[in-house]
Amino acid sequence: MRTLIWFRRDLRIIDNSALFNAAKHSSDGVVALFVITPLQWKQHDDADCKVSFWIENLRSLSASLARLNIPLLIKTCDTFGEAPAVVLKTAKKHRCSALSFNREYEVNELDRDSEMVRLCRANDIVVQQFHDRVIVPPKEIETKQGKFYSVFTPYRKVWNTKAIEYSQPVGKPSKQPDVGVKPSPIPKSVAGFDFTNDFRDCYPAGEAEAAKRLKHFASKISDYDQARDIPSLEGTSELSAYLAAGVISPRQCMAAALKAKGGEIDGGNQGATIWISELTWRDFYAHVMVGFPRVSKHKPFKLKTESIPWRDSESDLMAWKTGQTGYPIVDAGMRQLNQTGWMHNRLRMVTAMFLTKNLLIDWRLGEKYFMENLIDGDLAANNGGWQWSASTGTDAVPYFRIFNPFSQSKRFDPDGEFIKQMCPELESVPAKSLHDPKKLSNAIEELGIEYPDFVVEYSAGRQRALDAFKTNA
Numbered sequence: 001m002r003t004l005i006w007f008r009r010d011l012r013i014i015d016n017s018a019l020f021n022a023a024k025h026s027s028d029g030v031v032a033l034f035v036i037t038p039l040q041w042k043q044h045d046d047a048d049c050k051v052s053f054w055i056e057n058l059r060s061l062s063a064s065l066a067r068l069n070i071p072l073l074i075k076t077c078d079t080f081g082e083a084p085a086v087v088l089k090t091a092k093k094h095r096c097s098a099l100s101f102n103r104e105y106e107v108n109e110l111d112r113d114s115e116m117v118r119l120c121r122a123n124d125i126v127v128q129q130f131h132d133r134v135i136v137p138p139k140e141i142e143t144k145q146g147k148f149y150s151v152f153t154p155y156r157k158v159w160n161t162k163a164i165e166y167s168q169p170v171g172k173p174s175k176q177p178d179v180g181v182k183p184s185p186i187p188k189s190v191a192g193f194d195f196t197n198d199f200r201d202c203y204p205a206g207e208a209e210a211a212k213r214l215k216h217f218a219s220k221i222s223d224y225d226q227a228r229d230i231p232s233l234e235g236t237s238e239l240s241a242y243l244a245a246g247v248i249s250p251r252q253c254m255a256a257a258l259k260a261k262g263g264e265i266d267g268g269n270q271g272a273t274i275w276i277s278e279l280t281w282r283d284f285y286a287h288v289m290v291g292f293p294r295v296s297k298h299k300p301f302k303l304k305t306e307s308i309p310w311r312d313s314e315s316d317l318m319a320w321k322t323g324q325t326g327y328p329i330v331d332a333g334m335r336q337l338n339q340t341g342w343m344h345n346r347l348r349m350v351t352a353m354f355l356t357k358n359l360l361i362d363w364r365l366g367e368k369y370f371m372e373n374l375i376d377g378d379l380a381a382n383n384g385g386w387q388w389s390a391s392t393g394t395d396a397v398p399y400f401r402i403f404n405p406f407s408q409s410k411r412f413d414p415d416g417e418f419i420k421q422m423c424p425e426l427e428s429v430p431a432k433s434l435h436d437p438k439k440l441s442n443a444i445e446e447l448g449i450e451y452p453d454f455v456v457e458y459s460a461g462r463q464r465a466l467d468a469f470k471t472n473a
């Protein structure tokens, strides 16, 4: 038997269930395939830098696979709708009687895979599908009534009882007999995507880089509980781009965290415990996406919030996108996104809440902008984060708890170190003035600094949001 392994967002050879099993059970070698779908990626708002990151990782994946005698073929078609036919044609051409892939959980991906299974059945090709994207498969956790959880804390309780069982890495696949097929060249470009500003230097491709980051982070994981909220520190793992593209598995991350905790999920190293709970949030949002597919179709989880009278203000939206709102911590966060393709988690919450509450602009516009710019853009996590911030989602923040950007910066960037790094025009403003609207306005005037006025006055914006949410949330 020869197997075709279809890579998607699992661009690694170590601890890849579909690849490991294909290599284990194929007597006549393995052929690998990746399908580029530019139009679909555009429709999904995938960022230029993220697509570039995928392509760079294909280069590294192809080299690793070649060492196992597995050639990586790269094909292109416009959309997911066309992909199954391309996969089938490739399987037939290379005499593969089995197809192996890791499951994806979004609606379009599930439709694509159902069609793939149908085509394979009709053509006598055995399909092997694996849960590999998250630690505990989405349907393995259910309430006593057999339903999906929509609240994180009880979900996590059950997750904790299952996580160790599902955290065993599958290891490295074995070397295969030569199938005599030449790997495809790696494309230099993808139609419709601009790779000129792809932050390649900040995110080197490949499993070795991901492993290096994990090792480095593991050496300071005990500081995570203190450092993770401070944007001026490198207090988090910065593994999200690698996890989103599947260059590292969540099981590998879990293994590193468990090691720091002596193998126990409860107790022990507090930093590692909190980091595991972030990995649990990642699983939770995939669970929510499978249980409530409307969230991946631009619908709020809380349907009542459909009637919130979102404001239509192109100029306010633009001020937010470009980091020109006059609120230093918000502007610093948005500029970090625009300049690096990544944003610190605390700032994702602050900027998302600012857009949806203080500016009362539809969360879907923010979700889209993040997706269009994040190197780690992931539908489940991004949607979950946005709906949490906008109070429209599962387990969302109560609508009346609105972050005050000045209190947030005072707490998490007291010396203004991060703000000044991202907003250099504020360099000469004393730190305490950065956290107080009146002092900030005075300092800007006195120092003659060019920095925008507040896009909305804080109390007025807050009250407007409270009024809009009161009857609709």
Ligand SMILES: Cc1cc2nc3c(=O)[nH]c(=O)nc-3n(C[C@H](O)[C@H](O)[C@H](O)COP(=O)(O)OP(=O)(O)OC[C@H]3O[C@@H](n4cnc5c(N)ncnc54)[C@H](O)[C@@H]3O)c2cc1C
Residues within 6 Å of the ligand: 228, 236, 237, 238, 239, 240, 241, 243, 244, 278, 279, 281, 282, 283, 285, 343, 344, 345, 346, 348, 349, 352, 370, 374, 376, 377, 378, 379, 381, 382, 383, 384, 385, 386, 389
């Ligand atoms: C509005 C908003 C949008 C977001 N969009 C995305 C997104 O598109 N892609 C994405 O991967 N994360 C997203 N997040 C979650 C989080 O901000 C990032 O995962 C984190 O900042 C990545 O940095 P890190 O790798 O250093 O994380 P660490 O703190 O080191 O966490 C480790 C890993 O856990 C996962 N994780 C951490 N926090 C969360 C969370 N709250 N929800 C889900 N998974 C989490 C990520 O895979 C992350 O790499 C979003 C959060 C918010 C509030």
